[in-house]
Amino acid sequence: MARDRTHRHPRTSGRPDGHLRTGKYPPTVYYLALGDSLSTGGGSTPGHSYVDDIYAQLSQNIPGLVLENLGCGGDSTTRMIHGGLCKSYTTGNQLADGELFLRSHPSQVAFMSIDVGGDDIVGCTLSGTVNPTCVANALAAVQTNMPIILSGLRAAGGSVPIVGMNYYDPILAAWYSGAWFHGPASETTARASLPVLRSLNSDLAAIYGQYGARVANVQGPFQSGDWKLTGSFLGTTLPQNVANICNWTQMCIANPTIHTNDFGHSLIAAAYEKVLRVPASVSGNPPTASIGVPYSFQFNVGGYPSVMVSKAGKLPQGLTLSKSGLLSGAPTRSGTFPVIVKASDSAGSATDATQVLVSS
Secondary structure, X not given: OOOOOOXXXXXXXXXXXXXXXXXXXXXXXXXXXXXXXXXXXXXXXXXXXXXXXXXXXXXXXXXXXXXXXXXXXXXXXXXXXXXXXXXXXXXXXXXXXXXXXXXXXXXXXXXXXXXXXXXXXXXXXXXXXXXXXXXXXXHHHHHHHHXXXXXXXXXXXXXXXXXXXXXXXXXXXXXXXXXXXXXXOOHHHHHHHHHHXXXXXXXXXXXHHHOOOEEEOOOOOOOOOOOOOOEEEOOEEEOHHHHHHHHHEOOOOOOOOOXXXXXXXXXXXXXXXXXXXXXXXXXXXOOOEEOOOOEEEEOEEEEEOOOEEEEEEOOOOOEEEOOXXXXXXXXXXXXXXXXXXEEEEXXXXXXXXXXXXXXX
């Protein structure tokens, strides 16, 4: 799959007019996405990858957010470091381009998502059985390469929030169909794949944790360990974990791929959003108000999942500041009023020292 480097422009609620004004346009901040074919939208319709879904959700909370997607379909942990499949990277590989972007945009990257490791191991079942030597080599590569990837991102990006993910188990589909490995269906292969998935996910969780990165639990909603015969696909009763793979990925079709469909991508996005924490930010330059004239000014407030705005200092009489950062009312007294606006969320707080000028 060709590299997909997607730029998105910040969503705005429209240009300020009349008496409703905002702090000009919010400063540009970035969502940096790294990963394999899932990050580039493999299996989804255009605009419905998990990265697109995260961007759509976070754009509502972070003014000026722009998506920079450096993902490369087929990147294993080794190829993320050394390159190979995607030829348009400035530096030759995804990791170094990510580091370059972070260093070129200090204090401008709001958060990063990353998914990698699945392509290291998925080929270990192409023979129709789980190849233990292949698995051992793949896990060793993950254990060696993930610290290189995460230490590089940390060195370049400092404390920028990083969220990685664990994986669902596409090979569970072998219970229903052997199309992935061009053979008959195999309950044995399906069952044998689950311990491999758990080993991969355990390694990923431990390494992400060492570098202060949160982990989106993608395995959870896919119910990878649920063998109860409560699921179905095209009228066939299946274990719930197998049915979920068949319904939410492209593994049970005539020409299977490991990718999730739109609904599967939405589940991945929801798992990221559940653990993502973006420190609060606030900025704005309130325009001059006039005595007796209705006034409204919205500070640029960002952060995730929820931000509360407060103030220190005295506002002009007749004006109030809401918890969302809306300064409004009709001032009754002229003067210059220094105020500190504070935005806070579970990941941190930020302040903006400004002043409100009221003319007579």
